[in-house]
Amino acid sequence: MIDIHSHILPGVDDGAEDLGVARAMAERYREAGVEEVICTPHQNAEHRDAARLKEAFASFSEAMRDLPVSFYLGAEIYYYPGMAEDLAAGKLLTLNGSRAVLVEFSTREETAIADAVFDLAAAGFRPVVAHIERYWYLKKDDYFLIRESGGMIQLNAGAFAHEHAVKTAKFLLKERLVDAIASDAHDDRSRSVDFEAAQKYVKRKFPRLYDSLFENNFTALFGMTSWI
Numbered sequence: 001m002i003d004i005h006s007h008i009l010p011g012v013d014d015g016a017e018d019l020g021v022a023r024a025m026a027e028r029y030r031e032a033g034v035e036e037v038i039c040t041p042h043q044n045a046e047h048r049d050a051a052r053l054k055e056a057f058a059s060f061s062e063a064m065r066d067l068p069v070s071f072y073l074g075a076e077i078y079y080y081p082g083m084a085e086d087l088a089a090g091k092l093l094t095l096n097g098s099r100a101v102l103v104e105f106s107t108r109e110e111t112a113i114a115d116a117v118f119d120l121a122a123a124g125f126r127p128v129v130a131h132i133e134r135y136w137y138l139k140k141d142d143y144f145l146i147r148e149s150g151g152m153i154q155l156n157a158g159a160f161a162h163e164h165a166v167k168t169a170k171f172l173l174k175e176r177l178v179d180a181i182a183s184d185a186h187d188d189r190s191r192s193v194d195f196e197a198a199q200k201y202v203k204r205k206f207p208r209l210y211d212s213l214f215e216n217n218f219t220a221l222f223g224m225t226s227w228i
């Protein structure tokens with residue numbers, strides 16, 4: 001199992017504050033049977049410092065070498081006009097150097113997500129829309145449009161613990177619109193690595209999707225196993 005959205009990389013954003021917290025999170029990954037984790041610290045128009053993130057990642061992965069979890073570097077990028085150009089220029093991080101890009105949008109102001117996705121896809125990237133359940137303003141048609149515009153859809157595992165988000169999750173699963181369920185873990189307390197509620201829900205309501213979403217989600221997401 002792979003987690004493609006995690007703020008475990010310590011000391012670089014609002015995620016793990018230090019190595020101790022990161023280790024506690026890594027321990028939860030081990031318990032949950034997650035073997036691969038893509039670290040996705042925040043990047044945005046003001047904070048793009050890819051070199052600093054690469055440096056932090058190098059010492060982090062060295063410190064985690066004794067654990068049976070492999071870590072890779074990526075980012076969660078807050079969309080801004082010009083993002084595609086900055087990606088092409090290497091100022092922003094894709095998921096482990098692939099063409100896949102984890103991208104987030106405003107959860108307050110309505111944003112034309114499908115249009116942004118289309119622009120990123122047209123520039124040769126594979127946008128993965130982060131925590132899709134948070135964009136309250138999206139209508140049912142918008143989810144299809146995001147997919148048709150070349151986007152992939154990531155749902156947070158935590159969505160299954162919230163009444164409203166569960167409705168969105170159920171709709172998306174029913175329509176086979178979910179490409180990945182990820183933790184978006186920030187700490188080892190309230191926003192930790194927790195796939196249990198999501199796994200229980202999918203097992204109960206959508207048993208046929210379970211394997212592709214949790215066991216072989218790596219293959220399901222990228223259709224191949226060699227991009228890492």
Ligand SMILES: [Fe+2]
Nearest residue numbers: 005007076184
């Ligand atoms: Fe995140």
